[in-house]
């Protein structure tokens with residue numbers, strides 16, 4: 192499933208071609224995505240408009256039009272955007288095509304159809320964007336993503352820190368892979384109750400998170416050329432994972448085997464030696480989870 196870095200890589204890929212281009216026409220497939228495609232709104236508010244820029248909020252891409260209208264796209268599980276020439280062969284799962292004034296087309300391909308395409312008409316776009324943005328969590332690359340802010344968000348919460356950073360209403364765009372990797376890099380036990388982390392631990396987690404996400408975007412940047420190729424199927428990068436998917440293999444830092452547990456329904460990978468439960472200096476030892484809460488996956 193695309194996480195924040197994949198969405199940001201997509202945005203950067205699209206930014207090299209789309210700003211300034213006129214959408215001459217829109218073609219919608221017959222199948223519905225998570226919801227039916229808003230064909231009428233696409234024709235009346237996106238067709239005939241010039242694209243000014245593409246922004247990202249959480250895991251959504253916002254294609255901004257000169258009129259103020261916005262096409263909002265979420266990639267779901269398997270969604271991909273590609274830019275290609277109009278004569279490139281169509282793919283089976285192309286659901287939306289924006290034809291451009293320079294002979295290129297933007298195609299949205301999504302085999303599992305969990306993605307979504309929404310249009311905010313010019314007159315209501317600002318209001319709809321405010322409501323949308325208020326529902327999403329802190330952006331990891333914004334100044335609001337800092338140790339103190341996260342500690343405030345977590346105050347009194349007994350939910351595991353991993354669940355908190357993956358809660359998209361609190362923090363944007365961090366899925367299971369990056370949550371596991373961030374916690375390892377910050378040497379924090381994923382099961383530690385969020386409210387028990389010290390400011391020092393939150394600061395470490397913020398630094399590790401920004402660093403890992405930035406490196407993933409950079410690594411993905413190298414595939415932007417493929418992404419824009421006529422195939423329309425980006426070559427996804429894979430960052431070298433330290434713990435994710437590595438259960439039973441030696442920790443890259445200390446050599447002890449990486450352990451897999453299930454936490455809030457998600458596979459959780461950690462090194463018990465590098466990420467000891469309840470590290471010294473926790474704000475409130477009473478909040479620390481007993482080791483017996485760990486559930487070994489069978």
Ligand SMILES: [Zn+2]
Pocket residue numbers: 442443444445446447462463464465466
């Ligand atoms: Zn280790």
